[in-house]
Amino acid sequence: MMRRPRRPRRGAAQRGQALPLVLALAAVGGVALVALYNVGQTAAARVRLTHAADAAAYSGALSQARALNLLAYVNRAQVAHQVAMAHLVTLASWAQFGQAQSQQRARGNPPATLIGALFGPTLGTAYARASATGSAVPELARAFQQHDQAVHQVLQQASASAVSHLPETRRQTMLRVLHANYPEFYPAYGAQAVAQHGPLSLRESPDAAAGYLQQYAGNAPASLRGMVESAAGRYDFLRPRTLTRHSAWIVHRSCPTRRHELRRRGGTWLGSDGRWGALDTLSYHALRSNRWIGCYFREYAMGWGQGGRPFLGSDEYIDKPPQDFSQQDFWRWVHEHTSWDIFSGRDNPMANSYAVAGGVRWSSRGLPSYHELAGRVSEQPLRFAIQVRQTAAALSTTDAASQVAAPMGRYAYAGLRAGEAVTVASAAETYFAPPPAAGPLEFAGLFRPYWQARLSPVAVGDTFRESL
Secondary structure, eight states, X not given: OOOOOOOOOHHHHHTTTTHHHHHHHHHHHHHHHHHHHHHHHHHHHHHHHHHHHHHHHHHHHHHHHHHHHHHHHHHHHHHHHHHHHHHHXXXXXXHHHHHHHHHHHHHTSSOHHHHHHHHOHHHHHHHHTOOOOTTHHHHHHHHHHHHHHIIIIIIHHHHHHHHHTHHHHHHHHHHXXXXXXXXXXXXXXXXXXXXXXXXXXXXXXOOSHHHHEEEEOTTSXXXXXXXXXXXXXXXXXXXXXXXXXXXSSOOOTTSTTOOOEEEEEEEEEEOTTSOEEEEEEEEEEEEEEETTTEEEEEEEEEEEEEEESOOOSSSOOOSSOOSOOTTSOHHHHHHHHOOOOTTTOOSOHHHHHHHHHHOOOOXXXXXXXXXXXXXXXXXXXXXXXXXXXXXXXXXXXXXXXXXXXXXXXXXXXXXSOTTOEEEEEEEEEEEEOOOGGGOTTOOOOTTSOOEEEEEEOOOTTOOOEEOO
């Protein structure tokens, strides 16, 4: 008996048709998953690179701030050294003054008892106790030369070095920060310079520091010279030393209103050439009278000293004064050899002459050059911008540095081609920010160490050049 063949059920005939669709969807999902993975890795790399660039830019601005603060401390140290040198030349003048006074006291010309009788026991006792100063002047000279050497060979050169190396110091700082953020690509560096190599590259905007700082001559009327003179003016020891005492006795009937005088003169000055000088004198001016010239003052030099810069002031003096007047009249010698006013003068020209003739001559290079902000940028921060690039080959994508296998051929990930890179930009600035306690009159400059750093918005017009 023959059986008829059984027909397959309708559902069983269609059961295998879904397999190609499932396989297609799985392939599309796999490709999408790979693409999502690669996009995520690229985005994460960009975020990481952005943070590293911001850190590098801020660190570069911070290195600039430290350099500017260093220049401010150097300038302030220069002022301090100049004040110390002013004290040294004044001490040298006083040491010579004491030496000369002790010699005059020993000679009794004039006698200490006469000075005490005319002007009081205090001044007489001070004159009587004048003593030699020994080797004080040579020791002061050595200290003066040490200050002069520190000013010109240490501080001035340190300032010039800080300015000349400012761009390279900033670049090295930024490279170290970038490399520290990518330890998998770069080894740790010691004190040696960091070379730009590997998957990261740094480009900088044109350097603005070149026009931001300017070198000035130290003897210019403003800034350093003004700061030095202002600082020196705060010390009583460096201020004018002027005192005049009059005796109480009537001397001559022809000039009853005039008296014997004791004149103390002295001062410390910063010459037009930027070198310090000091002069100290003490003279007894005895009132005399004769039938030829009437009443006049006969000067007896009691003490004198001159230190530092040779005396070139407006006070009267001669280069080769006589040591005594035993063989000639004082008034006649003055009339024949000088133009001194011995009738109504207020200075000690004879003591000045002795001080100039025997004063010390210390060599000095004067005020040093220094760095200060250029005038046109005093209200602007020192800003720069950078661009950091990470090559596509260093990204953790499936077609680059990732260990995840990926499709090849038409299904390969091609978000970044070979030779392309992830690029980010950042900017920072160094700005002047005095503390509130400094007051509203503080202005930006390199005599106040108030420089700080901060990030700055990237400008549309920022351009970049390769960092060498």
